[in-house]
Amino acid sequence: MQPDPCHPDEVWVTDTTYIGLASGFAYLAAIIDACSRRIVGYAVSRYIDTELALAALDAAVESRRPEHGRCIHHSEGAVNMRAPPTGKRWTGTG
Template sequence: MPQKRKRYDKQFKIAAARVVLGGEMRAVDLARELGIKDSTLRRWAQEHGEMGDPRVNLVDGAFDVEARNRLWVDGIAYIGTGEGWLYLAAVIDAFRRKVVGWSTSTSPDMEQQELLLDRLLERVPEGAKPVLHSDMGWQYQHEKWTRRLKKARIAQSMSRKGNCLDNGATEQVFGHLKDEFFRGRTWPDFESFKADLDAYVVHWNTRRRQVKLNGLTPEEFRSQSLVA
């Protein structure tokens, strides 16, 4: 294990990254021992480690990040209707709770995930290198998913098996969505549902005020952070 020191050269960063990626220590614990921020250690793992390894959890429950586009959280909401199940795949910025990409489908297949990635990768700001965290669903271990993330230089992080609380950021957003948008409503067809859901996501990002963002919307919170 790397020893604490005042300055960190490239070889030291590589060694620390391997400790985290190899599962020897959690990023949060090693960062505390080295006297650095866990976000710094996650960045080292992203820069010097192997991305797209489904065994790696770069987040370890530390969803409180200091800036936008550092940590994105992925998940799928299962929405039951009288006509069957509908599926919302969404990626949320952990810093401002903004939905940065989403797709809706009647089947949770790779076609839906690739559409999500198409939309998501269009929105990655120049120079940004976010960590994308998810559970261990089969979609996130699929070769098409891991290959495209690696090509885009987005580090993949996955929860440990059976840790249902480690994806709390998406579950909070999905919970509000079901309470505020879906519960008690019906739609004549999938296209009507999809159009209304798209409108709700825009509402969530631009008009829905949130206690965790000091009463601001995700877009207002983003503007405030840019000024600060």
């Protein structure tokens, strides 16, 4: 069963895209609140990597300060941005 996000900061999803520049590409990672459909955090980089994804997530956490344990973050298809699991990455946030 899929969660039905009826309140802000219950479910966040990540979307990534590239931006064409005269000198190549830049990548944008955006964290979107599933309830409001608003961008709650983002980051831009020349590289599509774990650091880009975590910078966007850090920006979202900093701007929204979700209640600890109440927000689900989903990042489907972020194969290029996988990092070894830390298990405690967001412990203490909230």
